[in-house]
Amino acid sequence: MNKLLASGAAAALLCLLFSGAPAAESPHGLAPAGDMPFIPDLGGLRHKAFKNQYGQQRELSEAVLVRKSSVKNGKATVPAGGLCYISETQEDAAPFRRDPFLLLGEHAYLVDSKTSVRSVRDVSLKKGEKVLVDNAGYRLWFDYATDHYDLPYIQMALIAPSGHWPMEFSVSSKFPAIKDLPDRSHMEGDVEQLDEFFLDPVFEYGASRFEVKDHDFQKATFSSLSYPVIDEATFSLSRPVVLDLRQEEYRLYGTKRIYAFRESSGFRVSVTNLGGDKILAEKLLRPISSQGYKDAENEKDAYSLTVPGEDMRVEIAVQPEWLRHSDFMPWSDAVPHDWSDGMLSLVVYRDLVTVKNGEPWPLDPRYTVGLEASLLTGKLQRLTLENAEPFTLDDKNDSYDGPVKYSDVWNRPAFRLVADDIEGDKVKSYYVRDAFFQRTDNLSFTDRGRRDIDCFIGRAPTFVSILEDSFLTRLATPKFGTEVEGSHFTSFPSVMPNMAFHSPDPTAPFGGLMRGFGREQVTNRRGERLTSSEGLVIRGSYVDWKNNRIVIPPAGLFYTSRNARNVRALNGETFYMLGRRAYIATFESTTFTRRNFDIDFWRVQPDASLHPIYWQDQPLGVNNKVLRFTEKHLLDDRPMAQINVVKYSGNNFGAPFELAQGLSREQGDRYYLHDRFAEGATWIEPEFVGEDYVRVKSFGTPAIKSVEYTYEKPVRALLAPGEEKALGKNHTLRLVSFDEAAGTATVEIRRNDGSLAKTRTLGPLNAKTRAFLPQHQRVVNSLQFAFDEGKNKVLAEMDVKTPFEKGKAAFYTYTDLKKLEGDTPFEGDPRFMVRPDVCGHCYQLNEVLLDNPEPIILDREHPRFDGPRMADGKPQFSIVIDSFDGEMIHAWHIETNYRKRVFKSANLAFQPRNNVGVLMGVNGTIEGFLRASLMERSAWQEYWRTGAHPHSERGLDAWLAHKFQ
């Protein structure tokens, strides 16, 4: 046997040797090492907002990313595509808008682009995989699968080669599609649980379309993936020359004349030599205005004239009088419609550079250009430059130049990656130096060194997507202690009347895991392993320095307990309840519906606090959820609205509603979105989607009223007819009869004195009812027998996995049931209110929240507040103020009681704070808050590491900031 193994191994080794090493996986779409260093600021990599011709703000940023590198035998190796420069706009860039874009530190304008739609067919993958779907490096990621009625639905993302993806999408071929949504506009108020569960097999997202053919929990096949790609982009590296247009006359541009002759549908623009006797180019041009469709491939040719052989592109722009000669505008919000009083101008772009997707960078063939489109709008969102060939750094050759940049002064490498101290399999020193010779700190932060030279330098938003797999670990296990960002102190107390539906202060310290806040893997009766965890959030607290006190407003402190997915009855699933494992018994849910109401677009109204005002929210019942219209786009001038369901905790429901009306691929539109939305049991049907508000015809979402649970582990009882089993201290459960074929069992509950208390037939448990398990409460209730005589509430339920065994019927019995009822005081500590939250897809318990209905006041005389009391009467946690001078909190901490010991957190005001906001513990709710503030938190981590103050405009940055204003 050993010989056999040895010969097999030798054969495998030989095969490997003769076949060569396995090809390294392309780094496209993949994340760098989870613990890679992140440096938010390096002067040569810019991060700045500019405005385009229409005054719309464009957040631009640049970054350098190194991924899939390795260090071995004194050499650091970076594969082809492993070193990547990213220039990104948070919005998008399109022709005819004079959209700014950064090109290796230079402020450029996108003037033209060639776009197309790439379609890929029959892509199969397994759960967890990120498979390449094309040669450019796009990947499809199968992130997650869960179920409803035991049928799977899957969460996917299309990852661009840079690693960016805008959102995860849910699809399924197992459920009714959105088009099957019936008219529910008659519904209003609470209605009973609805049977249908919707999930579309096609995810439509503007310019993108993903259609799943078939899938289960572990693998999926997509019949087609369509997404926009950009084949070519032309940038202008200088501000354009703007000349007043004079019809039938010419304007001088350098050594050329530009004539404009009026015609019925535009101007015939003619570019001639200086004498006007030789026409270099001529074309009928239509003036550009703000209608979005004009940049479509079949339209855009009518709006520009490129002079062959000359560095010159001419457009005619309609510009307000006061706008001429400037590309900066006095307003900052979007300009939805064209203006009526404008001047016609000739706009001449020069210093043109055209780059092609997948082709070498014009100044440096070592780098390959990547152009990535917004999946929603199909317009340019990202430019990447990647090393075309792998390279190695070692003692002799310790640096690799980045791509050569265009410069007014000196075309030179935009940055340089240096690894100047490699010992064996570790790099002890490496850094990035920019075009202005500025360098980062040693990216190997400790003397231990690193096994790779991965890093992310700069503030491109791709950082957030690329860290999806590792961000929680990065934030929850900081290498340099509990990070506390000092507060910005204001000249007025930042008063919050109520914090329901608000997220916490993005600068609130994150304490991570702490003893006393449970987090563990639990297994249900079906053998499914789920993470169950609890935590604490304090939000909206403030120092009321006029009264020398700290105030936590109502709903400002909440305890949260949540599992990796919803908590289901009939499965023996558990959740944490104040440090103890609780077993869910049953639940009571409804469908909350509304009709005929308006949602205004939410605009941030700055009030100098870190908590925006959400006065446009539409409430969904009392203390349940709200609707918030958070984002809007114009897709060829058709308004598209993104509406979110915001939970009581301040987190968003996972699936935003993307709505637009009147779009149709059949009629040739470039974009398509559903004109209604339904996912799971939540739906929204708009009457009208406008730019500033949406009128909703019909809306519904699940709401949970109460759950019942017990701390006692349910016991399985196998009973033959006539047999009985103790059910708590005062009762017994007796099986009267059962019918295995029908799936029914008749049971009775008797008191200890033998008197009959109640009889009930459970079931039927057959194929028809199983089709609604485990989510449907009507079916769940039909399998459960609850009994309450005021002493000790008990419950018996059929074992849905193996209901009948060896001629007996199987039951699970629950004793000492407790109830969590929404908007009522918590039984164990009436100072706190119960706010159970429901899964937005189904009707199950998603989260248990306990929060304060009254403000909590802390001051020098009352420096301690105890959180909700556990079963043993001790508070699960306490807030302790150690040093407070009336204006600043200099020291405070959280204490927990765990296994008869007291644990203390680090000082959560290590730097002075003006609130006691905190995130403690790790669960889905806290994860949502962290993800939303990931960039800021990660940047702060870096400042914290070196003890630096947040980056201010100093040095070269100050100079650049002024130069390019």
Next chain:
Amino acid sequence: MNIPYEERRRSFLSCLYSTQEILPGLLAMFFIALFSNNLAGSPNPLTLENLFSWLDAVIGPVNHQPLFQILNSNFVWNPFLMGLVIGNVFGVPDSWKRGLSLIHVLMPLGIIMLAPHFIFSHAEKAGMPLILFAFAVMVFTAVVTLVLGRALGMDDRHYSTIAGALSTGDPHVVAILMPMLKSKGGQVINALGCILLFGLVASFLLPLLGHALDMDDKAFAVLSVFGIGNTGQTFNAAFGFSYEAGHWAHYFDSVRNALMPAGFLFVFFVMFLRARMFPDDAAVTATRAHKKLPLFIVVFIIAWIVVQFHVMKEPARIAVFELVKWDFSLAAAALGLSLPLSEITRCGLRGVILTFASGLVRIAVLAACLLAAAHFNFPLV
């Protein structure tokens, strides 16, 4: 026509120079300040501060800290340096001198405006044992330095300036003590150089000592904050030891900051009382020019006491500190312009010897106390 002052006098303001007289010097100070620091309200990006910041980024951090911060580039040092170079290379026209004399107004004014910067409650978080310990070390250092300075036969203005700056650990204190002790410009800058040199050497050697003594992060942070003091150099030492020590150094620095006025006022009052006790001793020169307790010191003390009651909130404090930066930038520019290099070197090397001797004694005492506290489990930190 030269009209006697008594005839010109209409009010107490008559003693001031006219605007016309001070304008050239004031403009010189103003432009030096403007091109030295990024001052509030000034959009000028071409400043020495920005140049140093860029050089910091080019050179790369030392122990994760900017090099010029370790070298004490700040709002006092930058304009002083620029003024010193301009004054010594190009000379100072007589027409500037009356304007430059505004330093005698700007210095006391700056000191008064500094009062809100020293708030005791910011230090409370470190605990009373450490605060008392820090205070004791500060007084001890001041006394040792004064005694040693006298033993070395130095000018009392010089050694008392060193005593104030070394005990508080902040080189800026030389500027604060200048109008208090009536030190000469050369003495002040010599003292400043001595403190910076000591801090620079100590900041690189202290981590070696800390590792040799197997100190923990917190204790080493205390050693670097109270053994060196100067912020940039303290952080250089602490981060050179470990990240954690660096973070604790930030934490404990507030204690040193809050106690700072006590340190320089202690030195001032010692020297002031000494001058009163020995009015005829020619060797006693520090504070001699003050016939009585200077008004600006009284105002400073009152302001310092008042701000402890939080009458000035943090945004106001920050705004006032921006004014302090303007004030000291102008004053330091004037000081640099009016100071020949020879005046600095005239003080000789005795200042260096004094600073290193006192500084080393302080570090030894501090280290011994911290090790003893650790050994006896005394909750010092």
